[in-house]
């Protein structure tokens with residue numbers, strides 16, 4: 366993150382000892398009481414009459430530097446200051462649970478339907494009634510009880526070494542279990558919620574038995590035991606450690622746009638293939654958010670979510686973080702558009718494949734997917 370401003374200050378300093386906690390701005394305040402004082406001070410300073418004054422306390426598990434601009438655009442539109450705490454989704458969920466009624470969190474934003482389902486399952490969210498959200502967001506990408514809402518889309522697809530693999534060698538996720546791929550497939554570990562949701566979507570499409578068979582077949586074709594994130598898989602493909610990777614599209618977009626010569630060179634070796642075009646389409650996941658059950662600034666939290674599905678914010682998701690917009694009518698980033706073209710996306714219900722995450726993880730464990 367860059368450009369620390371009053372519009373997005375990190376509130377927390379208890380977590381400094383936690384190496385998982387990514388604190389990117391000056392540690393500011395630790396308690397809900399102290400935070401209330403900040404809100405009161407802000408109210409006094411920003412009462413200009415043209416915008417709602419106040420504050421919203423955001424717990425975010427998104428790990429993208431570009432999000433600052435999203436928060437700043439919200440503040441400049443509404444006058445509402447965004448206070449930010451960043452950590453991994455499971456840490457934020459645990460923290461909100463342990464903070465209980467005193468939690469300063471007004472809303473949680475995280476990647477992956479699996480994490481959103483976990484937040485709802487933990488009982489930390491509340492239903493929200495917003496026509497802006499329900500009209501903008503397709504029904505399959507928001508919680509049926511309106512406790513969380515998809516805000517952007519990402520595709521988890523096949524990336525291949527252009528020197529070793531032809532697009533005509535590829536077809537579906539299911540076909541990756543073919544023995545011709547033995548020793549050639551790279552994918553990160555089963556701990557990755559991205560993989561749990563992918564298998565969750567395969568459970569939706571093919572049922573439990575076939576999904577578990579798929580996991581076994583895929584593991585049998587691994588080039589190495591899983592290690593590293595999606596970028597590491599793409600780099601390993603370029604380095605010849607395997608021929609194809611399963612990865613989210615924004616990772617390759619980031620490499621294609623990189624100003625570093627080595628990353629640019631890696632990206633040029635990689636082709637992007639959207640599987641299952643003849644049936645359900647490529648697996649789509651979401652980033653999303655929900656209002657915390659004990660939110661003190663509920664109205665501001667709803668406004669924040671509504672802002673994130675505005676055209677202005679959706680263009681930022683698309684152009685700055687290479688995600689797919691969740692609303693209609695926003696153009697893709699040109700680099701993303703160049704490899705996506707007219708790809709068909711799976712319209713599986715995110716609530717269902719999110720809910721399938723625990724079952725998917727058990728299957729992967731049984732299949733020996735490390």
Ligand SMILES: [Fe+2]
Pocket residue numbers: 476613
């Ligand atoms: Fe990611």
